[in-house]
Amino acid sequence: MHPSTHVTHIPEIGLTDVLVQVKMASICGTDLHIYEWDDWAKATVHVPMVIGHEFVGEIVSVGSNVSDFHPGEIVSGEGHVVCGRCRNCLAGRRHLCAHTRGVGVNRAGAFAEYIVLPMSNIWRHSAKVDLEIAAIFDPFGNAVHTALSFPVLGEDVLITGAGPIGIMAAAVVRHALANSLIPVLTVLGLQFGALLSGSIITETIFSWPGIGRLTVQAIDARDYPLVQGCILFIALCTVTVNLATDLLYARLDPRIRYE
Ligand SMILES: [Zn+2]
Ligand SMILES: [Zn+2]
Numbered sequence: 001m002h003p004s005t006h007v008t009h010i011p012e013i014g015l016t017d018v019l020v021q022v023k024m025a026s027i028c029g030t031d032l033h034i035y036e037w038d039d040w041a042k043a044t045v046h047v048p049m050v051i052g053h054e055f056v057g058e059i060v061s062v063g064s065n066v067s068d069f070h071p072g073e074i075v076s077g078e079g080h081v082v083c084g085r086c087r088n089c090l091a092g093r094r095h096l097c098a099h100t101r102g103v104g105v106n107r108a109g110a111f112a113e114y115i116v117l118p119m120s121n122i123w124r125h126s127a128k129v130d131l132e133i134a135a136i137f138d139p140f141g142n143a144v145h146t147a148l149s150f151p152v153l154g155e156d157v158l159i160t161g162a163g164p165i166g167i168m169a170a171a172v173v174r175h176a177l178a179n180s181l182i183p184v185l186t187v188l189g190l191q192f193g194a195l196l197s198g199s200i201i202t203e204t205i206f207s208w209p210g211i212g213r214l215t216v217q218a219i220d221a222r223d224y225p226l227v228q229g230c231i232l233f234i235a236l237c238t239v240t241v242n243l244a245t246d247l248l249y250a251r252l253d254p255r256i257r258y259e
Helices: 029-036 039-044 137-147 164-175 187-192 229-252
Strands: 017-026 054-062 074-077 114-118 122-124 156-159 180-183 200-208 212-219
Touching: 017 074, 029 039, 054 114, 054 137, 137 164, 156 164
Parallel strands: 156 180
Antiparallel strands: 017 054, 017 114, 054 074, 074 122, 180 212, 200 212
């Protein structure tokens, strides 16, 4: 059975839960798998299911044991609800909980007017953050974690893959004072707005009159020109692979439009 539209009631909340009215949601690759109803989705998602897990909303009410959150606050939710009682949870390794339930996958998600989450999954937003940005808090967390897994201060950084998370990682690395940054800009990356994540310097490596030119792009590169030995070599190899993948993907799936 393919997921379809259906009506649910405003969910009830438990003692430690928070009820959030969803204001804006974004679409994750996970949602596309479910939309396609591929083998993974068929084996994982039990319908009917409210899908979606990237969102921002306003707290409507809280359970009687919740004292840190209040109605009216703008929040997002972390998309993995863990048991809190198993060996890994008790050791602080909640990401390894064997009883994890994915929001919008194994339990009701955010493509609805209301969502309920345990208070431990709720994250409050600064009022300065636009809702469009707050709605992609979840993948942004992924980018921050990934980018800061490396000591980037003063380093030359190569980011292969300029999808949404790659672009966000470029912004994070730039903020963390990397020396020079070479994101491999792909067709889809450019459509996603990769040029917006920093001031891009473009340098032509080779030029074939009447045919085209080969360029490398970098953000805030201090040692210009950019031809930097093996970094360039890796970048060119990767851009070739990524371009082929992107072109193939875009051709196979005409719904992929990111204007
Ligand atoms: Zn996601
Ligand atoms: Zn657990």
